[in-house]
Amino acid sequence: MPKERILVVEDERDILELITYNLNREGYTVHGIASGEEALRAIPDFKPNLVVLDWMLPGMDGLEVCKFIKQNGKTAEVSVIILTAKDAEADIVTGLEIGADDYLTKPFSPRVLLARIKALLRRNRKTQADSDAVLNVDAMVIHPGKREVRVDDRRIKLTNMEFRILHFLASHQGWVYTRSQIVSAARGEDYAVTDRSVDAIIVGLRKKLGPEAHYIETVRGVGYRFKE
Template identity: 40%
Template sequence: MFHAPSKKVLIVEDEKDILQLVKMYVEKEGFRTLIAMDGADALRQVRANRPDLILLDLMLPEIDGLEVCKKLRLMPQTAMLPIIMLTAKSEESDTIVGLELGADDYVTKPFSPRGLMARIKALFRRLERANDREASDYRYGHLNLNVSRHEVTVQGREITLTVKEFGLLEHLLKNPGRVLTRDVLLNNVWGYDYHGTTRTVDVHVRRIKQKLPLLNDAILSVQSVGYKLKEQDLHA
């Protein structure tokens, strides 16, 4: 189980009331907090204080949340930093863009503080499990996924995946030939009783294929159900 007081959460929100509410609930659960009210300050906070997770509002002054997410994913030291977006329902199209840029999850305003905390804890639990497991390799053609190092390589070249992309790929590699429903993938990879859109899975699968073209024809969409990985010479 992760140790909450050792984790720093950066809250990026320009509405002061929401910022203080989220800060109160995050600290109530034992996490340390950092705050920023615009995108430029968020990037400064990341560089100076190295948070363990970011709660990122999309509509921010100076630099918006989508651009912040994009910049963080382009920097090697923050490419895998967990990001949960805070979005308004009217920003659904931006939410999809955010997921495509590399955000791990999103929460729609108005949100339940308990629901938000459940997502934060689930993301930390997944990271903890990945760090605690013994070395385990999954191979698929020229692709190698190492669980303990949280590393994916293709012919020796490292491919950077976000936490959720890595978890989703790992789950597919563990279950070759098996049809996995979107609900099963959400429950196993996101790690909680998910109430958002299953479009989240589709976006992450698309991102995995973009980063790993060798899987374009290997990850099959099963209409109205989910996905499966074609069986090949895969072994753990």
Template identity: 45%
Template sequence: MIKSKILVVDDEPHIVELIRFNLVKEGYNVISAQDGLKAYEMAAEYKPDLIILDLMLPVMDGFEVCRQMQKNPELSEIPIIMLTARSEEIDKVLGLEIGADDYITKPFSPRELIARVKARLRRATVKQQNPDKNGQVIHIEGLTIDSDRYEATINGRRLDLTPKEFELLRVLVLNKGRVLSRVLLLENIWRYDYIGDTRTVDVHIRHLRQKLESDPANPVFIETVRGVGYKFKEKS
């Protein structure tokens, strides 16, 4: 199994070593940089699977690293978790607006950081499995999904879906044939900070089947994989 590569960027060596220790223990490959310019250069050279990026950096701060990465098509999709001693809401909002995917403040719990890393990598895996852009209309098995209009039809009949049901259907279709766990679906559709249990997914799947399937008790499109999750069936 290929290990994910993570770039850790912080100008405090003990912070880098703390993060490195915990990531390596979880089986990740770790590279590091101590200033923003070096971080950008290493991102361009090594194409890490995720970056843990401090905001307060010499040479180039974390905000500018984010901005430069967003301008580079080869780097713009790399997930970024911003790490900083700052706790002001304005910094958090700015960081997320310019391209960061998550935000954690110092002092932090290594356990929480690892959980966020795993969540972001899982989301990135789903994204990579499907290069389709949000605005693309998807056609499959008589089903049409229009992300711009937030509409779905089956054989010309419009499906009256809630926003969460629409997102659930879209993620399943874009990952057709691939089993998606309940936890992964929660993280991608309800987001990481959603408070609830995996039964939420089961309820939404049941409602989605009632609207999509001609016989919800014997689904043709959405298959349950016992003990794991769900998948959109590939045409045999």
């Protein structure tokens, strides 16, 4: 099996070397660079499976790089973990809304980062294996293999987190899930998230789904469910 490729974008040399060393030791193919502009130049040739991305980069910051990755059809499936000293709830929501797959605040444990990376790559492999499990709900078609949602044959552009939440809920129609259960299913149990960040993602998802938004129901005092 080919080694999975990880691009590390970090302008602090000590942190870059620390991450690169630990990932190399785990057998990954790693490429480390120090700026957002370099990242965009490197991605087409390196073709990473995952990007570890510092938020506070010189020039183009990490959020801009993440947005570019997630809005480009050729790279939208690349997982992104954002590293940052910012830990305010609003910052976490911002990172999730633009499509980041995970969020780790500095200072961080290399072992925790490695666990997050392994969890994301495992989930990506599972998603690829389940690529034929297409869900049809009235005018909505959810295709996990293509990471695509269509309503009346019109493609709906979703962030990775929006897609994962929609796919999870639609796969368990009628069941009610708390916010923490939804995030655990979409990201992994060790992911820290607030109620507001989940609510913000649901609001954005409903707006994009338009007339099909009514399928995502709010259950007061509990969480959300996908209507049968």
